[in-house]
Amino acid sequence: MHASEGHEPKPSYEELEAMCRELQAKVTKGIGLQHELSSIKDELDQELNRFRLIQEFGEVGMFQESIRDFATAATEYFVQAFEQPHCLLAEYCREDGTLRPLSTFGFSGTDIPGCFVVDHRQFRRREGFLLSQRPGFQSELGFLDLEDALAAPLFAPDGIFLGLVACGQKSEDQRFYNPIDPKDRHAFTIMATKVGYLLHNFRVNEQLKKEVEERRKVEKMLEAKAADLLRSNAELEQFAYVVSHDLKAPLRNAMGFARLLRKNCRPGLPPAGQEHLDVVWEEMNRFNHIIDDLLAYARLSAASSGEPPSPVDLNVIVERVRNRNSFVIKQRQARINVQPLPRLPAHAPQMEQLFQNLILNAIKFTPPERQPEISIEAQAVGNGYRFAVRDNGIGVSKGKQTQIFGLFQRLHSSGQYEGNGLGLSICKKVVEQHQGKIWVESEGKGKGAVFYFTLPKE
Amino acid sequence: MLRFYSASNGVVNSEKAIRRCLESALAGRDAAIYHKKLLIVIHTTVGHDFQALLATARRLCPEATIVGCTCAGIIGVEGANENMRAVGVMVAEPDGDEEFGVAYCDNIRGYNSYQKAREMAETLKSETPGVNMLHILASGIDIAADRALEGVAAVFGPETPVFGGTSSDNMRAISTYQFINGQVLERGAILIGYADPSLRVEMGVHHGSVPVGEPLTVTRARANQVFELNGEPAWNLLMQKLGLPEGSHPGPCIPVAGLAELLPDEYHAAYGNRHILRVVVRVDEADGSFYLPVDCPEGTRLWLTQRDENLIFSGLEHMIGCLSRRIEGGRAVAVFHTDCAARGRALFNKIAKDEIIGKMQAPLMKEGRVPWLGMYGFGEFTQLKGKNLFHNYTTSIYVLVRGR
Numbered sequence: 001m002h003a004s005e006g007h008e009p010k011p012s013y014e015e016l017e018a019m020c021r022e023l024q025a026k027v028t029k030g031i032g033l034q035h036e037l038s039s040i041k042d043e044l045d046q047e048l049n050r051f052r053l054i055q056e057f058g059e060v061g062m063f064q065e066s067i068r069d070f071a072t073a074a075t076e077y078f079v080q081a082f083e084q085p086h087c088l089l090a091e092y093c094r095e096d097g098t099l100r101p102l103s104t105f106g107f108s109g110t111d112i113p114g115c116f117v118v119d120h121r122q123f124r125r126r127e128g129f130l131l132s133q134r135p136g137f138q139s140e141l142g143f144l145d146l147e148d149a150l151a152a153p154l155f156a157p158d159g160i161f162l163g164l165v166a167c168g169q170k171s172e173d174q175r176f177y178n179p180i181d182p183k184d185r186h187a188f189t190i191m192a193t194k195v196g197y198l199l200h201n202f203r204v205n206e207q208l209k210k211e212v213e214e215r216r217k218v219e220k221m222l223e224a225k226a227a228d229l230l231r232s233n234a235e236l237e238q239f240a241y242v243v244s245h246d247l248k249a250p251l252r253n254a255m256g257f258a259r260l261l262r263k264n265c266r267p268g269l270p271p272a273g274q275e276h277l278d279v280v281w282e283e284m285n286r287f288n289h290i291i292d293d294l295l296a297y298a299r300l301s302a303a304s305s306g307e308p309p310s311p312v313d314l315n316v317i318v319e320r321v322r323n324r325n326s327f328v329i330k331q332r333q334a335r336i337n338v339q340p341l342p343r344l345p346a347h348a349p350q351m352e353q354l355f356q357n358l359i360l361n362a363i364k365f366t367p368p369e370r371q372p373e374i375s376i377e378a379q380a381v382g383n384g385y386r387f388a389v390r391d392n393g394i395g396v397s398k399g400k401q402t403q404i405f406g407l408f409q410r411l412h413s414s415g416q417y418e419g420n421g422l423g424l425s426i427c428k429k430v431v432e433q434h435q436g437k438i439w440v441e442s443e444g445k446g447k448g449a450v451f452y453f454t455l456p457k458e
Numbered sequence: 459m460l461r462f463y464s465a466s467n468g469v470v471n472s473e474k475a476i477r478r479c480l481e482s483a484l485a486g487r488d489a490a491i492y493h494k495k496l497l498i499v500i501h502t503t504v505g506h507d508f509q510a511l512l513a514t515a516r517r518l519c520p521e522a523t524i525v526g527c528t529c530a531g532i533i534g535v536e537g538a539n540e541n542m543r544a545v546g547v548m549v550a551e552p553d554g555d556e557e558f559g560v561a562y563c564d565n566i567r568g569y570n571s572y573q574k575a576r577e578m579a580e581t582l583k584s585e586t587p588g589v590n591m592l593h594i595l596a597s598g599i600d601i602a603a604d605r606a607l608e609g610v611a612a613v614f615g616p617e618t619p620v621f622g623g624t625s626s627d628n629m630r631a632i633s634t635y636q637f638i639n640g641q642v643l644e645r646g647a648i649l650i651g652y653a654d655p656s657l658r659v660e661m662g663v664h665h666g667s668v669p670v671g672e673p674l675t676v677t678r679a680r681a682n683q684v685f686e687l688n689g690e691p692a693w694n695l696l697m698q699k700l701g702l703p704e705g706s707h708p709g710p711c712i713p714v715a716g717l718a719e720l721l722p723d724e725y726h727a728a729y730g731n732r733h734i735l736r737v738v739v740r741v742d743e744a745d746g747s748f749y750l751p752v753d754c755p756e757g758t759r760l761w762l763t764q765r766d767e768n769l770i771f772s773g774l775e776h777m778i779g780c781l782s783r784r785i786e787g788g789r790a791v792a793v794f795h796t797d798c799a800a801r802g803r804a805l806f807n808k809i810a811k812d813e814i815i816g817k818m819q820a821p822l823m824k825e826g827r828v829p830w831l832g833m834y835g836f837g838e839f840t841q842l843k844g845k846n847l848f849h850n851y852t853t854s855i856y857v858l859v860r861g862r
Binding site: 020023024027029030031034035038039042045048049076079080083085102105108175176177318433 | 469470471473504505507519541542543603627628630632633670671672699701713714735765772803804805806807
């Protein structure tokens with residue numbers, strides 16, 4: 001067979017060599033392209049991973065317990081996202097103008113000062129940069145001994161400088177770490193912005209937490225004081241009860257002998273002696289009243305801690321008070337107008353005490369030349385009733401309207417209006433023990449007064 | 459009877475990372491396990507503080523034997539992580555005292571690999587009776603892996619299965635490290651012997667590369683050091699063929715500088731390929747020679763290679779299929795896994811990597827989670843047709859199986 005009969009001529013050695021060269025060039029080019037493609041894929045993967053980490057940090061950072069934990073998490077995320085071995089996060093201290101490391105990563109053999117100064121006016125924008133591109137700043141951070149780093153200022157949302165972050169490598173790290181890619185500063189800026197905002201939130205929250213804690217402290221203190229007060233009141237009441245009870249017996253004896261003395265010996269005494277004896281008798285009676293009232297006051301606590309309240313018809317209570325005090329009412333020709341009153345859970349004896357004290361008080365503090373006019377009414381309010389005991393007495397000046405409910409508080413001398421200053425204290429205690437409030441309103445002297453108190457329906 | 463537990467994470471603080479790893483691996487176990495004579499195998503990338511890792515592991519598990527090595531990335535049940543700070547652990551809990559043993563050597567090099575490996579194997583054999591499989595973690599830069607395998611076989615016999623890998627850094631081929639208790643070695647090797655008669659190991663291996671272009675012939679070599687290819691200084695010619703600058707450091711060239719050599723015929727079917735691959739991780743700048751991890755006699759033909767994605771995926775499925783069939787009737791109790799560093803981020807993006815790992819793990823975890831510790835290293839020790847061999851650029855899986 002001849003070559004001319006359709007067969008390709010055999011390539012020459014030179015042609016074969018050229019074909020081989022061409023083939024090898026294609027192989028080389030193919031391998032190169034494969035390498036390039038892999039590098040691009042890897043770079044994209046790294047970038048995606050970085051943004052995933054930045055996103056993740058937003059969530060993780062927000063839920064850290066303390067500023068220290070937050071700063072630790074932040075430096076760890078910087079190290080992870082930017083694949084650098086060292087990171088410093090420092091916060092600006094407005095008081096002294098220094099920066100203080102909040103957290104460091106990978107600087108175990110490096111002596112980092114507790115505070116340091118950098119000229120922060122150089123940071124005008126939220127922009128990350130390479131340390132090696134700012135030699136002045138690099139020397140300010142010279143103690144970190146970093147060959148290069150990504151760095152960025154931290155700002156609050158309102159643009160206030162909060163600190164800075166630097167994440168980079170020392171010369172010895174370059175064995176395994178690639179030089180920092182300037183392109184990474186964009187992602188670094190994003191991460192630093194996020195850290196700045198979160199740091200700002202943390203500080204604001206911390207301030208709020210402090211305030212809440214302080215308020216709690218004050219509340220606790222008040223609670224403790226209230227408990228102390230309750231305890232000392234209880235002790236005082238116990239003391240009052242014991243004292244008055246123990247005083248009562250010798251007083252009763254003394255009064256018995258005084259009565260005998262008045263009956264059997266008074267006529268034989270000279271007028272001055274008779275007068276002295278009468279004074280002794282009156283003072284003993286007054287003393288006896290004080291002890292009775294004190295005992296009544298002290299008994300209130302004991303009574304409330306015993307039996308639970310039971311339904312009480314207040315119309316019946318007021319009627320009973322009227323009957324019991326009919327002599328005084330008649331004597332002063334007092335007119336008492338009672339509107340229908342409710343039935344509610346209470347301690348009946350205490351209710352009697354309350355209405356009696358208020359009615360007798362109204363009569364007592366009406367000038368003798370005036371006919372006492374008293375009206376009693378109740379009005380449903382919310383979960384209870386508001387009662388009003390209105391009189392046309394001497395009234396209570398504005399400045400004294402709280403004072404009159406205190407123990408032994410008297411606005412007048414005993415010469416003007418007799419009494420021992422315990423009646424309204426007892427009223428207050430009764431009402432408060434029934435979860436109510438008592439107060440007085442008066443237009444002023446001579447214009448009468450209205451004693452209001454509330455009692456719950458349940 | 460050994461029980462296995464594993465975990466991995468990308469926590470950057472070394473103390474926290476290893477603590478969380480161990481706590482996660484041993485979660486649900488009684489606290490007393492921390493005080494048992496455990497075996498802890500640690501793989502870590504090179505950004506971590508190794509001393510902090512080892513000291514923390516020791517603090518947590520005072521009685522444990524702690525071994526490990528560096529790598530370019532971790533592969534666990536949690537997925538792959540090739541960041542500068544990633545760590546993974548496999549914990550083996552024995553019932554008795556003699557279900558595993560560990561020996562190690564330092565300063566293992568190409569010229570002394572046989573001797574060092576043999577001595578290490580002798581120590582292990584004398585201290586641990588009943589070893590039925592061997593796990594090796596060795597320096598990834600200087601070792602002559604085939605000689606090391608011979609050294610081990612001289613003591614344990616060629617039939618004892620050897621699996622494991624050589625350590626790596628982040629593919630810079632500068633330094634790799636091995637750990638034995640508190641020590642960090644730079645040119646060491648660790649040999650773990652498992653002596654649990656209820657366990658056997660099933661291995662799978664494959665690469666997905668094809669030779670391209672004309673072969674390069676080794677014209678001058680001594681053991682595993684190649685001086686000349688086609689009569690020219692070996693490294694320079696290789697760089698020239700790859701279109702890379704002369705004098706390049708081997709590290710960055712690893713993804714593209716894989717060299718293929720013909721595999722003996724009897725292994726073709728088992729391997730699914732006619733070629734076995736070799737990596738260059740060390741170059742002698744003075745004479746332009748390079749080192750391979752196995753002997754490379756004069757006359758050997760070496761081809762440049764290219765990755766074939768279809769081959770990678772089909773080979774993977776074939777390998778897992780074969781493995782699953784061999785495991786049938788038994789139960790996978792742990793998986794060690796060595797992947798070539800160049801098969802990680804240098805070749806695949808995250809999606810492809812996740813897919814590959816998923817394809818490997820899913821068939822083995824059909825009946826529940828199986829502890830898994832993998833690393834991207836510089837080389838893989840994997841049996842082929844019952845022969846212990848050293849590979850590069852492969853995925854190698856070692857399934858510890860109990861039953862049938």
